[in-house]
Amino acid sequence: MVEVIGVVGAGFMGSGIAESAARAGVGVHLYEPQDDALARSDQRIADSVRRAVSRGKMSEDDATALRDRIHFTTSLEDLGPVQGVVEAIVEDPQAKGQVFATLDAALPDARFLASNTSSIPIAQIASWTHRPERVLGLHFFSPVPVMKLVEVVVALDTAEQAVEEAMAVAQQLGKHPIRTKDRAGFIVNMLLIPYLMAGVRMFEEGFASREDIDEGMKLGASHPMGPLELCDFIGLDVLYAVCDSLYEEFKRPEYAPPPLMKRMILAGKHGRKTGQGFYDYR
Ligand code: CAA
Numbered sequence: 001m002v003e004v005i006g007v008v009g010a011g012f013m014g015s016g017i018a019e020s021a022a023r024a025g026v027g028v029h030l031y032e033p034q035d036d037a038l039a040r041s042d043q044r045i046a047d048s049v050r051r052a053v054s055r056g057k058m059s060e061d062d063a064t065a066l067r068d069r070i071h072f073t074t075s076l077e078d079l080g081p082v083q084g085v086v087e088a089i090v091e092d093p094q095a096k097g098q099v100f101a102t103l104d105a106a107l108p109d110a111r112f113l114a115s116n117t118s119s120i121p122i123a124q125i126a127s128w129t130h131r132p133e134r135v136l137g138l139h140f141f142s143p144v145p146v147m148k149l150v151e152v153v154v155a156l157d158t159a160e161q162a163v164e165e166a167m168a169v170a171q172q173l174g175k176h177p178i179r180t181k182d183r184a185g186f187i188v189n190m191l192l193i194p195y196l197m198a199g200v201r202m203f204e205e206g207f208a209s210r211e212d213i214d215e216g217m218k219l220g221a222s223h224p225m226g227p228l229e230l231c232d233f234i235g236l237d238v239l240y241a242v243c244d245s246l247y248e249e250f251k252r253p254e255y256a257p258p259p260l261m262k263r264m265i266l267a268g269k270h271g272r273k274t275g276q277g278f279y280d281y282r
Pocket residue numbers: 048051052055057118140141142143144145146147189224225230234238242
């Protein structure tokens with residue numbers, strides 16, 4: 001059992017991972033270099049916890065204790081005495097590599113250093129450290145406090161001990177870990193991406209309206225969101241990076257990002273987070 005973990009990156013995913021850990025009684029050191037980004041993360045977690053309290057899912061005292069378990073910091077070197085780290089910064093190999101090089105030097109006792117990446121090889125990230133045996137992927141799903149799955153990504157040099165530690169931590173956070181090798185898409189995105197991109201192509205070809213495509217899958221297959229709604233929810237920029245990594249690795253047309261998606265990204269329509277995607281959220 002871990003008592004305290006580090007989370008690097010306080011965006012949507014990092015905040016969700018920190019919240020899930022704190023909900024499970026685990027202490028969190030949450031790092032982000034900018035104060036305003038940390039303040040936004042604090043607000044995001046406060047809103048989520050307030051919603052749980054207002055729905056009668058959490059007491060006021062538990063909400064206060066949860067928030068007290070999260071310690072915000074702007075210094076990566078001073079992450080504290082954490083037993084493991086999950087990194088969830090931007091999908092940039094260079095930026096992730098530098099974070100892992102710093103963590104490797106600053107945290108000699110951490111049992112594992114994990115990345116939440118969905119598109120960068122773990123082997124590449126591990127190559128920035130002197131101890132690649134403790135580097136692995138812990139791929140969470142959005143929204144993290146709700147989604148039960150974590151993919152545990154075992155890279156070329158990952159030691160079995162690190163895998164077991166990370167699996168145990170995922171369970172401690174109330175998640176269901178599944179084990180996958182280090183190749184593009186892991187398990188879920190390898191299956192999810194062809195489906196989502198088929199939805200985008202169907203819309204792009206003018207075969208059906210976005211509403212009918214989404215209603216079709218919600219009412220006909222019991223999905224909580226239709227494919228275009230889910231693309232907007234995940235973020236088109238994130239999806240593009242995952243498509244690209246899959247296409248680069250396997251060269252199969254079903255993974256190639258459709259031209260419309262690229263144009264939408266260039267136009268700044270990244271989905272919910274920018275206010276516009278397949279739908280308008282403004
Ligand atoms: N943070 C915390 N909790 C949240 C939340 C958030 N951002 N969004 C919703 N919730 C909670 C609500 O508080 C509520 O909790 P209770 O049941 O305990 O009251 C519960 O989730 C349901 O929320 P709502 O009633 O508001 O809304 P909903 O029923 O429409 O569900 C949803 C919202 C959970 C997002 C649902 O639509 C859903 O499951 N969508 C699909 C999400 C999905 O497929 N995610 C995976 C994306 S792929 C990925 O992430 C990996 C990758 O690499 C791309």
